[in-house]
Amino acid sequence: MKKTLYLMRHGQTLFNLRKKVQGWCDSPLTELGIKQAEAAAAYFKEQNIVFDQAYCSTSERASDTLEIITDLPYTRLKGLKEWNFGTFEGESEDLNPPLPYNDFFVQYGGEDQKEVQQRMAETCQKIMEEDNEVVLAVSHGGACRNFMRVWEHTSTINQLQKIGNCCIMKFEYENKEFKLVGIINQNVSDVKGELPVVS
Numbered sequence: 001m002k003k004t005l006y007l008m009r010h011g012q013t014l015f016n017l018r019k020k021v022q023g024w025c026d027s028p029l030t031e032l033g034i035k036q037a038e039a040a041a042a043y044f045k046e047q048n049i050v051f052d053q054a055y056c057s058t059s060e061r062a063s064d065t066l067e068i069i070t071d072l073p074y075t076r077l078k079g080l081k082e083w084n085f086g087t088f089e090g091e092s093e094d095l096n097p098p099l100p101y102n103d104f105f106v107q108y109g110g111e112d113q114k115e116v117q118q119r120m121a122e123t124c125q126k127i128m129e130e131d132n133e134v135v136l137a138v139s140h141g142g143a144c145r146n147f148m149r150v151w152e153h154t155s156t157i158n159q160l161q162k163i164g165n166c167c168i169m170k171f172e173y174e175n176k177e178f179k180l181v182g183i184i185n186q187n188v189s190d191v192k193g194e195l196p197v198v199s
Contacts, residue, residue, distance in 0.1 A: 004134045005124060005171040005178065006049070009141050010065040011036040012165040019093045023085035023110070023142070026059045032188065033061075036166035037068035039186045043168070044069065049134065055127055056138040057081040065166065066138045079123025082140035086110030113146065120147040128173040144169060148180060155180035 011033030015022040029037070044051075054072045056062040057080035066074055086108035088095060097104050103112040120143050127135060139147075141163050148169065152159050157180045163169075170182035 001133070001174070003128055003132065003173040005128055005173055006044075006051075006134070006136045006168055007124070007144055007147065007171060008040065008065075008136070008138055008168045009144055009163055009165055010059070010061045010138055011068075013061050015090070016165060021085050021088045021091050021093055021096065023082045023089050023140075024059075025089040026061055029061055029064050033065070033165060034068060036186050036188045037065045039188045040065075040166045040168060041069040043184065043186075044136075051136045052132040052134050053127075053130065054136045054138075055080060057140060057143075059140070062138040062140065066136070069138075070136060072136075077123055077127075079119050079126075080137060080139040080143065083113075083116045083142040083146070084109075084111040116143060117146045117150050120144075121150045124171075124178065125176065128178075141165075141167075147178075151178040151180060154178065157181065157183060161185070 011029045013027045013029055013033055015027040017030055051070060051072055054066060054070055054074035055077055056066045056074060058076045058078050059081060063076060086105045088105060088108055101113055106112050124147060127137060144163055148159055154177055161183050162185060164185045166186045168184040169180060171178045172181050
């Protein structure tokens with residue numbers, strides 16, 4: 001049976017706004033981040049998408065985003081957390097090395113890129129093997145991008161698209177394989193702007 005996973009990034013946070021590295025550390029949603037989550041909620045409602053189950057990482061920015069989108073009971077999973085950037089956490093994004101990061105952060109107490117990919121792949125697979133058909137999982141930009149890389153061989157979607165705050169990635173899941181079938185980026189750039197505009 002073909003199932004659907006809606007994997008999404010949390011709304012904008014204070015650290016996103018201030019261009020700070022935010023992996024396992026946390027910061028609150030901004031006013032814009034709340035509006036982005038509201039826009040995502042409106043998108044799901046307009047598309048008549050009803051979730052059987054909902055999950056998020058153990059970071060508060062992810063659970064706060066999820067609670068704006070749905071009032072469904074949900075499960076917090078460490079496997080959906082962002083890449084651990086070690087001692088770079090909370091520092092300026094200007095200090096990040098050039099892409100790809102690979103194992104750069106390991107020497108600073110962080111995770112290897114392959115660890116992030118494996119953790120996300122195993123967690124999402126376990127989620128989709130539950131008794132469900134349509135699932136929401138709120139995670140993080142780096143974690144989502146690395147999950148996409150694991151399954152890029154099954155998809156024809158442009159993998160280089162931006163994963164903005166509250167970006168929604170639609171995956172089909174069948175025969176233990178994920179296929180990316182859509183990327184929806186919210187176009188909410190002003191907290192006074194109209195809701196929702198999706199592309």
